[in-house]
Ligand code: FES
């Protein structure tokens with residue numbers, strides 16, 4: 001039934017296309033385009049002395065070679081700093097092609113355009129760049145010590161320093177009966193979508209317009225950035241995100257150097273130009289995340305209740321700060337999770353290193369924050385000898401304390417106020433799902449068999465659906481199809497399905513009639529982008545608002561045609577009818593398609609619908625204009641949703657792990673998730689998001705790290721060496737839902753995209769610590785890391801379980 | 802410095818297709834850019850992710866690790882050829898849809914071809930075998946759980962359709 005579409009786990013509407021090879025990803029477009037390739041810096045830190053292209057010039061098929069000297073006007077200026085912040089006192093962004101200096105391995109120095117990619121790479125190989133080496137700054141400790149600088153004019157390598165405080169945390173801790181300190185570390189990882197970045201540009205000299213396809217999470221903003229860079233009126237620039245093979249945050253970064261250079265070259269050459277990133281390029285020239293060192297000082301009472309929490313974070317922002325300091329801001333605000341921290345102080349230093357730039361990766365600083373808080377909770381439990389879930393429960397914000405104001409500023413610049421959530425209920429569910437209270441029995445059984453097992457838990461709260469806004473467009477065509485558009489982009493979240501579900505439910509039409517377009521500036525020009533688990537919340541609600549407006553208008557127009565009061569009408573299965581009228585009774589119903597015709601006064605009856613419509617036209621009031629003042633022709637509306645502030649989803653994960661006493665191998669025996677993202681539009685899709693998030697979390701907890709040597713070379717820049725989990729590494733995820741609708745938006749939904757990844761490192765650390773009897777403080781943890789920890793703890797004479 | 806070119810002819814999804822390419826043209830690029838069959842995807846170009854998997858003579862191979870000239874004259878099946886004869890979703894494709902086995906869909910063609918070949922050899926896998934069968938392909942979106950379910954579902958659909966076909970046979 002059409003009206004119950006919301007909440008149904010229906011199969012995805014995009015799948016038949018994608019399953020039969022009919023998807024159109026970036027590299028599937030423009031087979032005749034010229035290909036771009038880049039000469040990238042092999043050094044982490046160096047001055048460019050000279051670029052010699054002589055040998056490349058006789059490569060057959062070479063079209064053009066560009067260095068920074070060729071970039072005129074704003075194309076030659078540094079790329080924009082997208083999110084300025086007053087604490088970001090020393091923001092630095094790269095040039096599209098390096099000018100004078102390179103600051104990480106992989107930074108683009110020369111662009112080559114040729115007839116195909118093979119030839120372009122041949123030419124790249126023959127270009128000689130001479131460098132003067134500078135000593136690189138690699139790793140957070142080196143950046144913090146600041147014996148060497150990444151940017152000469154940035155003292156201490158500090159791009160930003162921010163302190164947020166609610167109450168006097170330091171005094172509260174000093175006065176507390178119990179005080180603990182923790183030093184924690186999280187390694188770098190990255191989004192690594194299966195499809196890398198890519199850009200295709202076509203300049204139409206006759207029309208004086210530019211069409212750019214880019215594998216992005218923010219097509220409208222790419223358009224604005226390109227128009228500004230290239231000096232074009234924005235309405236002469238179209239930017240389209242085609243099918244995108246995964247994003248996970250990395251593709252929210254824009255404009256990339258390549259995203260500016262490819263269109264620029266296309267205009268200059270008057271030819272289609274395309275660049276498809278290869279895997280190594282993605283590792284060394286896209287972006288990473290996660291790397292942080294943390295120091296926690298916590299004061300608590302004898303029950304384990306927090307009295308004061310003081311956290312310092314040293315955040316590795318890599319070579320540049322084009323995306324601002326969103327990640328450490330999120331870490332230090334979302335760290336609080338479902339707890340009341342007492343007095344809270346958070347301080348971070350965002351530090352430059354000569355490594356790949358850091359921008360958000362799924363979770364965007366939350367996994368690190370969650371790790372800090374959950375390790376702290378476990379430490380308190382251990383200190384007091386209290387069950388870990390009990391300590392957590394004692395610190396929970398209670399449902400009757402919602403909305404809860406933390407007295408801090410969130411990443412959207414708005415107050416950090418939780419809207420809703422029932423944390424004790426979520427905890428109950430996760431304990432039940434994982435069998436928390438029965439675990440002791442399982443442990444002794446396992447121990448008797450010579451096995452070592454542990455259980456862990458992690459709780460998080462995630463601010464989702466951040467503003468400022470999204471929009472939606474809904475139009476009923478005269479054949480009864482409903483076209484829907486929203487500006488934000490899709491990277492596999494099933495938006496063509498979930499947004500169609502929203503429209504089907506709101507408008508009362510069969511879902512098969514609804515066609516959704518995302519991320520195409522030709523169809524919808526205003527948008528912010530797909531990040532921060534915001535798509536369903538923001539565009540879902542905007543589309544719902546637009547659909548409700550269309551519905552109101554349809555009822556009004558149909559009411560005039562049927563000579564009925566609009567309040568007595570409903571739309572069922574694409575037909576407007578008088579409520580309670582027997583089906584087929586004459587004069588009581590009218591197809592929505594016909595209403596669409598009537599809504600657009602016509603001179604010409606060009607098809608059946610138009611012809612039929614005239615029968616319903618009724619007597620015309622010739623004293624009024626055909627389109628009333630303030631009204632507009634057609635059955636189409638645009639709606640915007642702009643929330644006062646973010647909505648906060650939450651969840652709790654628990655895992656049972658086994659650690660091999662000899663090999664130190666860590667296996668996840670069970671992984672359980674209870675999550676609350678408000679009202680569900682499509683539970684199957686939400687569950688898929690959770691599975692994928694957990695898999696990335698497992699990668700981050702056990703396998704993935706960016707291994708840089710002291711010279712700043714990334715040693716594992718391939719899927720061979722960067723250990724992304726295969727099916728054999730990912731556990732079966734058992735899920736349960738809790739639904740506390742958001743009071744902030746019409747649909748009551750909260751975001752779900754990132755939730756799966758957030759607590760995984762915390763949970764696995766908790767479980768491994770439980771199995772081993774000592775606290776794990778650095779993630780990821782490999783078998784050799786665990787082996788070394790065992791040696792260290794046995795030499796210190798610590799307990800072994 | 803112009804390269805020597807070779808004519809390569811393949812029987813792709815039952816249709817003879819040919820193009821003239823340099824010796825170093827990868828099979829993946831040949832399929833995608835010379836024949837414009839873009840269903841085969843390239844996720845790593847070094848043989849690790851499996852997105853580029855196609856069937857050559859019914860056996861799964863990584864098309865990013867083969868030169869097109871080396872498979873001249875062979876029979877190749879890509880994801881486009883894994884549909885039913887009437888163009889509807891084939892059993893593996895249908896199973897992915899039923900089980901939400903894909904999100905962004907970029908890895909999917911490699912899974913579909915791999916699983917198609919696998920079920921030919923092992924038509925009734927257990928859940929563990931299903932997980933093992935896909936252990937050479939990377940997916941960054943799904944966490945694999947629904948892909949494992951898709952393998953099992955595809956096995957059901959396949960036997961169902963062979964049974965149905967047998968019943969329908971005169
Ligand atoms: S693209 Fe061939 S295995 Fe990854």
Ligand code: FES
Pocket residue numbers: 194245246492902903904905906907908909939940941942943
């Ligand atoms: S569905 Fe996106 S990589 Fe598998």
